[in-house]
Amino acid sequence: MKTMAETISRSIFKAYDIRGIVDKTLTEEVCEKVGMALGTLAQKKNVSHICVGRDGRLSGPRLQAALMKGIRKAGVGVYDIGAVPTPVLYFSTVYLKTGSGVAVTGSHNPPDYNGLKMMLADETLYGPAIQHIYEMIVNNELCTAEKEGPYEQVDVVPAYMEKILSDVKLSRPIKAVVDAGNGIAGPLAVDLLTRLGVEVQGLFTNVDGHFPNHHPDPSKLENLEDLKKVLREGDAEIGIAYDGDGDRLGVVTKDGEVIFPDRQAMLFAGDILAHKPGAVIVHDVKCTRNIRPYVESRGGVCVMSRTGHSLIKAKMKEVNADFAGEMSGHIFFHDRWPGFDDGVYASTRLLEILTRSADANAPLKALPNAVSTPELQIPTEEGENVKLVERLKENAKFDDAQDIITIDGIRVEWKDGFALARPSNTTPVVVLRFEADTPEALARIQDRFKEEILKVAPDAKLPF
Template sequence: MSVGHGFDPSILREYDIRGVVGQTLGPKDAYALGRTFATVLRRGGGSRIAVGYDGRLSSPVLEEALVEGLLASGIDVARIGLGPTPMLNFAEASAQDVDGGIQVTGSHNPRDHNGFKMVVGGRPFFGADIQRLGAMAAVGDWEEGSGRCESRAVFSAYVDRLVEGLAGIADGDLAGLRIGWDAGNGAGGPAVELLTSKLPGEHHLLFTEVDGCFPHHHPDPTIEANLADLKALVARDKLDFGVAFDGDADRIGAVDGTGRVIWGDQLLSIFAEDLLLRHPGATVVADVKASRTLFDGIARLGGYPVMWKSGHSLIKSKMQETGAALGGEMSGHVFFADDYFGFDDGLYAAVRLMAATVRLGRSLTEMRSAMPAMFDTPELRFPVDPARKFAAVEEVRMRLTETDARVVDVDGVRVTDDDGWWLLRASNTQDVLTARAESDTAEGLERLVGRIDAQLALSGLARA
């Protein structure tokens, strides 16, 4: 057995491996991950893996060390180069000779962070699987071997597959669309350039040059401040709508023609309506943070809504379990499985948004205006002692079982009453509790937040 490697425990997250380069994460970690992941893959009967990386300054060095480790444990490697995480997922899903994939990416995190997202056999690799990697690496439980390495060009094929999201819609029906695209200097920029050159309509692009310093704004489209440039572009050129992506382009953000943000659950409601026109009775999975109007709307349209745990790996797994055709969460991850591969892809979601406006016969601005006006909080996040994080939520759940409260406890507690609903859950990735509430009225929202505070106080905690 080889000499092992100890990962900093903080980098072994629920959904990926992620740390600060030069502090908690470096090339030795990448090499050890390669040795360990290759071992898992080989013992499961796999023989080849696809590897890609994003545009962060540290990504090429980490990718090199990762590949070295994979080869040393006897796995063949298909290197696909710089690109968005969905391109890596495409390379894994579309090739019969590829058994898994690893993307070197820091996603939407600060520019000095980086990490790895993994997939095996089309399924996310997360949770206990990641902890197992840490245990195996610590004792050097690695296979030995000498894998072969090749470069594999998938960029053009990936973009061509994105265009298929418009299948069945005449170019003439799309020709009048005028759309803004903000790549945020992330890894999706070159794909946005090629994609929009193949799409009908008029397209205005921002920040498509890959730059790991992110000179214009941070690539996280769930933070409204990061959409300021896109809003300005839409207003200046009087565009129909705009889309934006995170650093590895697996998440989407959007604004309508008036600059209003279309949040993740609102986007999902549009995609669900479009889907259910063509696939009546389809199942749609959304996370516990999503609006009540989303779940009610899916049911009203004849679909089957499933509320599930937050986290892109968890949503994807639930979709596979239930056979859902569509899934998504507030963070902008959207998964299409009706005529796509079922993984989250911000660029494909943008194409499907174009298709939805045509098939539904309404502009994005009209659809946003027709949505119920709700009063809600942003996601409220506050630090908590790690030892109390899950225990406090369980205390709240136990207290609520002694009442007639309507509680969904698939991920923390989501409580519905006459004022609306409120949610309290423990983050899987940080030592924080998160809360959210939604009501039809401002007064109702205030009362809901008061109930959250009251429950926290009973557990000796407070939002601070």
């Protein structure tokens, strides 16, 4: 008989969540064991109930059932929130005062994947806390209670929608195209925006775990082509896209320009600072250099964080931030909202700002811009991505640079641009990003970075 260490793959215990291929690395048995581990930890932290929800993936119902079974085996109660966007699950942990919840979601991964995003006692689990769950399972440090925890189905969607409808006010009617990519956010977002006063033109807003049209990941430009086409051919003023579980936002202007999340962050930060001078704004290392002068010129405090939604939340708590933006599209409001990443709520705040202008696209076009690359990747063997970046940090010479930031990989700042290399926490790649004031400066910075990378990794397969 196989031991638990032989039947459970450590590879699914990632930096920010648990994620694997359904029925291969992520099974019902694994979900039940994770549930027992979470229940055991909940007992120690005096948490009586854990909220559990799921996205629209086909495997969601049975994996959620297995997870809830495990939690209840450990004697902890479950609030079953049902099929909802991940942010609604986060909202339920505030609304039901548990501070604890699990979203069964594969986010933007292919259809055969699923995963678990977890929070316990008001802390989002990441890094060592997720590895500790693995250790608890393989060492059989799991509590089995004499009496299983209670179970209750709770519909928090009406409370979630009412909270937003009472908070966000549009200045005029507006027509928007909403592309949900057949993810879980579609029906809720259409209903909410319509009630807010938006004329919604829906695109792939029915939930379909096969994702038959395009992948629900607005950070990939090819997934925004349908949205651009409808904007070009119709009379809508703005395009909005959500990812598979609704915690990330994509924005496209009427003329097809993608407003990347670091520029969205400037728009939101400026709006908050207009009402709250001195507000603390957090952004991750991948964001534009323009964000700091933009925030500081408006009386704000700018704080750079490591990348990753869990790490951003921890940084926000540490510095008591009012807002955070991450280049991947996670947007966190903590001024009029409880501080979790919510693509749907962020889209309502976007529309609130845009409807103050006769031309909805004018505030977006006015945002500072730069010449930049999308996220580029150097493929490596498992674990080699971390070593490559460490060698770069230790050996590279950037005597011509103004600043070198090493909180997450290495970000080298010049007077006219920056280069970033950081090891991905989820896949064996080195993530690269470049930005500059001009195309010529961008080319120079890329050449300079290439030179130093090839010194420490001569065989690196560079994507530029």
